[in-house]
Amino acid sequence: MSQPIDWAALAARPTKLSIKALWQAQLERWYAHPGLYRWSLRNPLTRWWTRRRTRQLFDLMAGFVHSQVLLACVRLDLFHVLHHAPANLAELSRRTQLAPSVLQRLLLSAVALGLLETRGQDRYGLGPLGVPLAQHEGIAQMIEHNHLLYQDMQDPLQFLANAWHGGMAQYWPYAHGKPSASPQAEELDKFTRYSALMAASQGFVLQEILSSYLFGEHRCVLDVGAGRGRFVSELALHAPHLQFKMFDLPPVLALADENLRAKGLRERVQLHPGSFLDDPLPAGADLITLVRVAHDHPDAVVRQLLQKVHDALPPGGTFLLAEPMAHADPAEGAGDASADAYFHFYLLAMGDGRLRTPQELMAMMKEAGFMHVERVPNAMPIHAQILLGRKNKCLP
Numbered sequence: 001m002s003q004p005i006d007w008a009a010l011a012a013r014p015t016k017l018s019i020k021a022l023w024q025a026q027l028e029r030w031y032a033h034p035g036l037y038r039w040s041l042r043n044p045l046t047r048w049w050t051r052r053r054t055r056q057l058f059d060l061m062a063g064f065v066h067s068q069v070l071l072a073c074v075r076l077d078l079f080h081v082l083h084h085a086p087a088n089l090a091e092l093s094r095r096t097q098l099a100p101s102v103l104q105r106l107l108l109s110a111v112a113l114g115l116l117e118t119r120g121q122d123r124y125g126l127g128p129l130g131v132p133l134a135q136h137e138g139i140a141q142m143i144e145h146n147h148l149l150y151q152d153m154q155d156p157l158q159f160l161a162n163a164w165h166g167g168m169a170q171y172w173p174y175a176h177g178k179p180s181a182s183p184q185a186e187e188l189d190k191f192t193r194y195s196a197l198m199a200a201s202q203g204f205v206l207q208e209i210l211s212s213y214l215f216g217e218h219r220c221v222l223d224v225g226a227g228r229g230r231f232v233s234e235l236a237l238h239a240p241h242l243q244f245k246m247f248d249l250p251p252v253l254a255l256a257d258e259n260l261r262a263k264g265l266r267e268r269v270q271l272h273p274g275s276f277l278d279d280p281l282p283a284g285a286d287l288i289t290l291v292r293v294a295h296d297h298p299d300a301v302v303r304q305l306l307q308k309v310h311d312a313l314p315p316g317g318t319f320l321l322a323e324p325m326a327h328a329d330p331a332e333g334a335g336d337a338s339a340d341a342y343f344h345f346y347l348l349a350m351g352d353g354r355l356r357t358p359q360e361l362m363a364m365m366k367e368a369g370f371m372h373v374e375r376v377p378n379a380m381p382i383h384a385q386i387l388l389g390r391k392n393k394c395l396p
Contacts, residue, residue, distance in 0.1 A: 064150070069109045071147060073116075074133070074140045076106075079126065082116065083134035086125035138200035145171070145197055152349050159349070168349035198227050198292070204383040205292060206234045209322050212378040212386055215239040215287070218318070222247060222285035224276060224309065225293035229256040229269070236265050244269040245285050247276070276305050281312035288313060290321045292384070294361065295343075296353040306368035316393040319370060325385040326355045339382050358385055365389045 017025075030036060040046040059066075073079060076096050081087065089107065093100045107124055110116040117127040126134060133139050152166030153159045159166070171193070215221070215235065219242065223232050226246035236244065246256055250273040260266040272282045281288070288309050294302045309319050326344075327337045343355040362373045370389030378386055 065109075066113055067146070067150065069106065069113060070115065071143055072106055073110055073130075074143050078110070078116070079130050079134040079140070082124060082126050082130070086119045086123040088121065088123045092124065136203060138203050141197055142201045146346075149346060149349050153345065163348045164351055166349060168346075169351055171350075196228070198230075202227075202230050202292065204380070205322060206231055208378045208380055208383050209291070209320070209386060210234065210238050212376050213320065213388070215242060218242060218287040220245065220285040220287070222282065222288045222312070224248075224281060224288060224290050224305070226256060227252060228259045229265075230259075231289070231291050232256075232269060233260065233263055233265060236268055242268075245272055245282055246270070247272045247274060247281055249273065249275060276308060277301065281308050283312050283314075285312070285317070286314060287318045287320065290319070290323075292323045294321060294353075295323045295325075295347060295355055296351065298352045298354070299364075301352075303364055303367065306364055306370075310368045310370060310391060313391045315391060317391045319365070319389045319391070320376075321361060321365070321387045321389075322384045324355065324383070325361065325381075326357045328357045328359055358387060361387055362389075 037050065040050040076098075078092070078096075081092070081095065087095075089100050089104055092107070093103050096103060098106075107116060110130070111118060111124070111127065114127045114129040115133070116124050116130055119125045133143075148167040148171060152163075152168055209231075215238070218239075221232070221235065221242055222245040223229075224247045226232060226248045229246060232244050232246055236242065246253060246269055248256070253271045253273050257266070257271060260269055270282075290305070290309065294305070297305070306319075313319065324339070324343050326340050340355060347353045347355055358375055362375075365373045365387065366389075369391065371392045373387065373389040376386035376388050378384070
């Protein structure tokens with residue numbers, strides 16, 4: 001059964017209302033007044049705000065349709081087709097085998113969402129949001145993968161009452177207990193499928209790390225939960241002086257071995273098969289990285305893992321953690337905070353993990369013994385936020 005969020009119980013504690021809470025309560029009473037909507041539309045100073053809130057509410061209602069328009073375009077391969085050359089309705093109808101009157105509705109919907117745009121001579125081309133989908137295969141794979149989440153959430157109340165038992169959890173090989181020491185063909189297929197998806201979808205996270213942190217002071221990096229080695233491969237090209245260790249389950253590292261050999265990087269990487277639930281982490285690295293791993297697991301597992309990371313580092317060693325993180329106060333997160341809603345449900349459907357705030361993770365790192373815990377600023381925190389901790393140079 002999924003673990004409860006640690007801070008959920010705090011909401012039940014009686015607390016003295018702050019000035020902010022009192023102000024929010026007053027605003028709610030004003031919003032509920034039946035005459036406020038009519039007055040705000042008549043007033044030119046408030047009309048824009050009322051229209052904006054109405055549009056936001058409509059977008060929430062229409063969000064599922066928007067996601068299905070996106071999925072249909074991906075499955076019809078429209079982004080790649082139109083990246084090659086703009087096309088008119090008749091040409092796209094022949095290619096997709098959809099009736100023009102039906103396809104036109106999809107195309108116009110995609111135009112409205114900024115995925116496509118109209119060009120001269122009644123042709124359609126890529127819109128500003130469609131270009132990344134034509135260039136980055138990992139985005140399209142995640143859109144297809146999210147279809148499992150949408151299926152699980154067709155009845156949201158049923159999903160909440162029985163989460164962790166749908167198609168998303170079946171996709172994840174770690175969801176229902178520990179993987180077996182000698183996985184059968186079906187389980188191996190899960191590892192292969194999931195590892196391929198994570199490798200394909202990791203590109204933006206890796207660029208955030210490589211562009212935000214300098215690796216020049218390090219000599220050896222241990223990547224925990226390394227998957228097929230996408231991060232290690234990118235970092236090896238980015239920092240040729242580094243040596244590497246990779247730690248993951250045996251069937252996953254078998255995939256990584258093939259990938260590293262194909263890229264000519266195998267001699268720079270030591271593979272250490274094991275489970276961080278049961279086995280200690282290998283020593284010898286002065287930097288240990290954890291990329292999109294912690295949020296897949298409950299608090300008890302994360303605390304255990306952070307302690308093992310601390311134990312494996314030498315005095316003065318560094319720990320880097322990167323993954324999507326929640327906003328401590330969504331009201332202060334501007335537009336990025338809306339991503340929290342997605343990740344809360346995605347991780348619930350996947351298994352026992354949860355989205356944590358940077359403050360929660362930093363507190364866990366300090367509990368494990370890390371000193372000088374800090375956030376590393378990065379340009380696109382919606383992909384991932386980065387935390388850094390250092391082990392004390394002086395032995396206790």
